[in-house]
Each structure stands twice: as structure tokens, then as C-alpha cells.
Amino acid sequence: MVHILIVDDSALYRKILSEAATAHPGVEVTAVANGDLAMAKLAASKVDLVLLDVFMPDRNGPEVLSRIKAAYPAIPVVMVSGATGRDAQITLNALSSGAMDFIAKPTGTSFEAGIVTLRSEIRRIVDMARLRSTISIKPDATISKPPSATAPPKRLTPPPFIDLLLIGVSTGGPKALAELIPRLPAGFPVPVVIVQHMPPVFTLSLAEQLNRLSPLSVIEAPARHKLKAGEVLIAPGGMHLEIVKNPDGSLETRHSEAPPVHSCRPSVDVLFESAARCGLRGSVAVVLTGMGSDGAQGVAKLKVAFPTWCIAQNSETCAVYGMPQAVVNLNLDDELLPLGDIAPRLNKIFRV
Structure with missing residues (x-):
């Protein structure tokens, strides 16, 4: 009860x-x-x-x-x-x-x-x-493995060339993002794209709040917006956010009103899977606190498409250890870290 x-x-x-x-x-x-x-x-x-x-x-x-x-x-x-x-x-x-x-x-x-x-x-x-x-x-028995994802062989180190930082988060996300994003320094060398499970209005307020706290520019992602290094984009509530690669090699956003995935719109899997179709040199995917398994399939597809390093938040610092655990259960995580260690690790990976 x-x-x-x-x-x-x-x-x-x-x-x-x-x-x-x-x-x-x-x-x-x-x-x-x-x-x-x-x-x-x-x-x-x-x-x-x-x-x-x-x-x-x-x-x-x-x-x-x-x-x-x-x-x-x-x-x-x-x-x-x-x-x-x-x-x-x-x-x-x-x-x-x-x-x-x-x-x-x-x-x-x-x-x-x-x-x-x-x-x-x-x-x-x-x-x-x-x-x-x-x-x-019973920490190891709460999330079952999504049936269609398979883990490629693990990397020993992050990719030498990285074009994009992707972040997926749900329950507990605003607090986690408020700890992580402001610790990424000005001049961050790649675009940062985030899906936070939230309805409309709230994602705009979240972007404005993080923008006030951060040295980076943080905005709610418009449609057909070209990605820029050092800019943080947050998927708008009620819309899927996708990334496409233009003929000139630039990356651009798309909005979609396709049905929810894992009962979520925006969905982490939709974002990650769209990035996997972009033919990047490499990426880093971070899966933070949240219920369910959104993001696990997307990480698997990123790792198959091109070199991808995945960081999952550990159970001790999650509000709900669901989404990261789904990644861990599929053996897709390259590092399992406390929330407070993720920003310093990203700064080391990106040499900033």
C-alpha cells in the first residue's frame, strides 16, 4: 500500500x-x-x-x-x-x-x-x-533489459574526435542539470543537446534558469536551428527533438509530433537515434537520473553507428535509478559516476 x-x-x-x-x-x-x-x-x-x-x-x-x-x-x-x-x-x-x-x-x-x-x-x-x-x-532487479538493443564491444578510452555531447534525463533532472551544466566552461568545444522529460512551458523556464547559472548559452531548441559549439539546446516540451546533417556537414534541429516513445515526448531515444544517423566522428552520451529505460536503445544505436563514450549516473546520486540502470543492464556504460564527478570528467574528455 x-x-x-x-x-x-x-x-x-x-x-x-x-x-x-x-x-x-x-x-x-x-x-x-x-x-x-x-x-x-x-x-x-x-x-x-x-x-x-x-x-x-x-x-x-x-x-x-x-x-x-x-x-x-x-x-x-x-x-x-x-x-x-x-x-x-x-x-x-x-x-x-x-x-x-x-x-x-x-x-x-x-x-x-x-x-x-x-x-x-x-x-x-x-x-x-x-x-x-x-x-x-534490491538494486539490480528493477529494470529489465530492452529486448532489441545489443552492446557492441567496449572502448578502452573516449573517442579521439568528438562532435556532440548528448544528455538524457527525467525525474530529478532539473536539480542534476543545475549541478552539471554550469560547470561546463565557456568555450566548450562541441554543441550540447539535452532531452529532459517535461511538458511545454516548463522546458523554456528550465532553459532560462540554466542560462542564468551557466557560462554557456542555454536555450530551448528552435526548429531548423544550426548547432554551434558551446551552445546548450534543451528539447521543447511536447515535441520530439531530432538532429539532421545537412549536405554542407552542419547539424540542424528538427521538431516532430510523432507519437510518444516510452510514453515520453520528447524522448531521449528519439534524439540519440537521430544523432546516430548523422555520420559523426564520435559522440559522448550521458544518461542521468530518471524512471524507465528511455535512452538505452539510443545509446546502443550510437555505439553501433560511430565511436561513442557513455557515462551513466550512479544509483547513489539518482533521484530514481531507472534510465541509467537500463544502460548499465545492457553493458552500454563506459563509466558509472556520481553526479558530482560527471562535469569534471566531461571537461577532461573535452580537454577544457
Whole structure:
């Protein structure tokens, strides 16, 4: 049984969230209206997961998040957010401060469709909470191998010529990227292209946040944008991002509204597999924290297409050790590193 605590000042949204959560078997819900009641409930009963509203009148979500993480650091907190730019920025700050993930409230003319999406998102969050619990007991049995990927022979060293740095990340990504990207120096010698599983609006806010923190230029990737060394591109939410090679040898972005892959759009596999078709001299692929196996098939195709060095984030520093573990299970990782060691290692590989 997964015990969920919902914290939202709106009686309507407490009802909506409770009904969406209890639609899944093995879920028990308690709902309260403010942060003080939430802290009292956490002190009095078992809670496996907190769904926390971003905006509340007495203490807002980030303030309550700080109190929860200070007193109960092991309990995962998921922010419940609107989809405006202001909501997105506050939510990203909360993710950088210890929230595990976020889900969007259903709003507007697509309210009914939003309820369906909300149920699916809560199922994902519940599965993630169960996965975290499973990993702490049995770390090697949580992700099965994707059936079609096969590992080529391992390299002994990174490729001598590298044209592209590719990064895939999901749950826990904003915090991980905020630690990694600002540590890549100005003058980084290749383009950096990232897929972070996020809906529209949030990816733009993430790019703006990282751009403020980083010596590199960080933008949400436009369509038909030529890749430049030292620029960081983040796939736009709701769109697959692909890379194509032009006749003059330059690399350019494409957007695609093709169906989700691994229930994700953008998908890491779609990005990596498009890069594998570009005939590069070499690449580095980094797979960071996240649930599921998105990215593993893409790494396999990169390694078959041309020399590729793969770094996976280790379990101890992941919010959810899913995507990196899928890479490790396929023997596709060349290095398994703590998050804090990845930027220095990249700087050494790229000689900056």
C-alpha cells in the first residue's frame, strides 16, 4: 500500500487529486488544506509520498517543501503546479530544492482531458515511489533489459574526435542539470543537446534558469536551428527533438509530433537515434537520473553507428535509478559516476 498525503488549499483540487490517486489499486490518500496540517499528519502517520500544491495562502508550496525536507528528507515530495510561466519557474526552483518531480493541474477548456492525464501522471508517480522503495532493497532487479538493443564491444578510452555531447534525463533532472551544466566552461568545444522529460512551458523556464547559472548559452531548441559549439539546446516540451546533417556537414534541429516513445515526448531515444544517423566522428552520451529505460536503445544505436563514450549516473546520486540502470543492464556504460564527478570528467574528455 502506498500512503499519499495531498496538501492543497482548494477543496476542489483536493477532491480531484484524491479521486485520481485512489483510482489506482494499492493507494491510500489523506488530504489536508495547509502546511501546518501536513506537518502534523507526517508526524502522526506513515506517509510514502506527498503531493504538494505550489500556491497556498498561509505558506506556499516551496516553504512547506523546505519544512518537509528538513524534518523528513527521505519522503519524496511531488509539486502540483499550474502551467503558467510563473508556476513553471517556482516549480523548477522547488525541484532544485529537493522536490522529486511535479505534475500539472488540469485547467481550462481541456479539463476532462487533463483529468485523464492527471490519472496517468499519478500512476507514474506512484510507480516511481514503489521503484525507489524497491531499489533500496534490491538494486539490480528493477529494470529489465530492452529486448532489441545489443552492446557492441567496449572502448578502452573516449573517442579521439568528438562532435556532440548528448544528455538524457527525467525525474530529478532539473536539480542534476543545475549541478552539471554550469560547470561546463565557456568555450566548450562541441554543441550540447539535452532531452529532459517535461511538458511545454516548463522546458523554456528550465532553459532560462540554466542560462542564468551557466557560462554557456542555454536555450530551448528552435526548429531548423544550426548547432554551434558551446551552445546548450534543451528539447521543447511536447515535441520530439531530432538532429539532421545537412549536405554542407552542419547539424540542424528538427521538431516532430510523432507519437510518444516510452510514453515520453520528447524522448531521449528519439534524439540519440537521430544523432546516430548523422555520420559523426564520435559522440559522448550521458544518461542521468530518471524512471524507465528511455535512452538505452539510443545509446546502443550510437555505439553501433560511430565511436561513442557513455557515462551513466550512479544509483547513489539518482533521484530514481531507472534510465541509467537500463544502460548499465545492457553493458552500454563506459563509466558509472556520481553526479558530482560527471562535469569534471566531461571537461577532461573535452580537454577544457
